Amino acid sequence: MKRLSIIFFLIIFGGLINAQELTINQTYYPLVDTNRIWSTLYQTDDTSSPYFVQKTEFVKFSIDTLIRDKFYKKVFKTNDSLMIDWKENGFIREDSLKKVYYLSDKNSNEILIYDFNITINDTIKLPQFDAQLVVDSINYIEIGEHQRKQIYLSSSNGSEVWIEGIGSLFGVLNSGLGIPCGGSYHLLCFTENNNLLYQNNEFNTCYLFTDITEEIINTKIKVFPNPVEDFLIIEIDLHYGKYYYLNFYNVFGTIIKSIVIHKGYNRLYINDLKLQTGLYFYNIYDVDKTLYSGKIMIK
The missing domain is CATH 2.60.40.3080 (Immunoglobulin-like)
Structure with missing residues (x-):
């Protein structure tokens, strides 16, 4: 009787674990949303050089616009630390297959910049930087008290990390960038509904002054x-x-x-x-x- 009770407990406990894992796996956090802001830092490699440059850029998505029978959000960027002077910089959309597309202007062709439906060993081609990435591993990270998928990818140009609902740690519009020659890109912060959900521990700020x-x-x-x-x-x-x-x-x-x-x-x-x-x-x-x-x- 005792042995049967132990077996029954293990079955129930295992079922609860599987159910929890299934719940995590089924929860998807879309990337394209108008209540979010990303800040990204670009800096040249040699900080001691008189030609050293660093620049912080904010990105947000705004109102819907219809282009060739598809709805896109407008993309806005600014280097203004107060985020007042925004400039339109393309269009973005996300489909039901968890793929994200970017359009630089209304007359260009859209390009794939994310596919959050990929699994381990999958290969994804991103035309933006002529990148071909392979999924090395996938785990989950807690962001704002919720578990989000974290995807580790690699290519001949280096490696990068995508977080579901946040994007690449090189910056939301920099997926597939790899290692740029002479400089680097870093996602500094991600906010949603005025709440800071991600901050890069290496810099501990959302904006670095350059003046x-x-x-x-x-x-x-x-x-x-x-x-x-x-x-x-x-x-x-x-x-x-x-x-x-x-x-x-x-x-x-x-x-x-x-x-x-x-x-x-x-x-x-x-x-x-x-x-x-x-x-x-x-x-x-x-x-x-x-x-x-x-x-x-x-x-």
């Missing part, structure tokens, strides 16, 4: 603590004008809150932000230029 002038100015202003729980402190040692202005933006570039800072306030306490939990960007500026910009997390 030397900004860096010099930044040393004269301090904004802390970060994350913000009860209050925010701003220390200013600048005397550019009569007033300073502080704007907070959500991840879509919309101004959520504006504050006027009077000259002479070297240390300002703000305890009434009234912002919902999530990631926000901000800038401090006078009449004609931005003096400081950055990001904060609201707990």
